[in-house]
Structure formats: structure tokens, C-alpha cells
Amino acid sequence: MMVVGIVAVCVVIAVLAFLLPRLSRHPQNGAQRSLGVGSRAGSKAPGPLGRLLSKPFRSGSRAVGRSGSAGRRMRGRLPF
Template structure:
């Protein structure tokens, strides 16, 4: 279920970044901030368990950033 949510957010960010590149930065930051907060909470677990639990959140943060960047990059390559 969580994977589906992350994929949905990434697709939404790509579409938003492609259509309105400047206005897509705020939703991107909000989504990454939410994932970062989950990673911070998971990272408070003791020892290696904290690193293991926070890893999916950092990966999803990175995926959200890459998808928004790809949308803006694709828009920049259009001839108009």
C-alpha cells in the first residue's frame, strides 16, 4: 500500500512539473518533507534497526525528487 502511494505521488509530481514547472516546487517540497519526517521517526530506533527502518523513507524522498526533476527537464526540452 505504501509503495502505491509513493508511486502515485511520483506520477503526480511528474505531471505537475511538466505542466507547471514553477508551481511544482512547493508540492515537491511538501511531499519530501512528509517522507523525511517519517524517516526521522524511524531513524530513532536503536542501532542498525534505525538505519534499516529509515532507508525506505529516504529512497522515496529521492524518487520524488527525481520524478519532479524529470518532469521539469522534459518540459524544458519542448520547442515552445
């Protein structure tokens, strides 16, 4: 369920970054901030369980950042 949500957010951020590169920064930062809160909350569990619980949030935040930058990069490569 969480994977589907992160994929949906990544697609929306990438499309927004392609269409409106400057205006896509705020939603991207908001998504990364909320995933960071989840990562910090998961990492408070003791030992290996903390790393296991925070990993999906860390990788989701990284995916959101990459999709936003990929959308802006593709917009910059347009010939017009």
C-alpha cells in the same frame, strides 16, 4: 502499500512539474518534507533497525525529487 503511495505521488509530481513547472515546487517540497519526518522518526530506533526503518522514507524522498526534476527537464526540452 507504501510503495504504491510513493509511486502515485511521484507520478502526480512529475505530471504537475511537466504542466506547471514553477507551481510544482511547493507540492514537491511538501512531499519531501513529510517523507523526511518519517525518515527521522524511523532512524530513532536503535542500531540496524533504525537504518532499516528509515530507508524507505529516504529512497521515497529521493524518488519524489527525481520525478519532479525529470518533469521540469522534459518540459524544458520541448521545441515550443
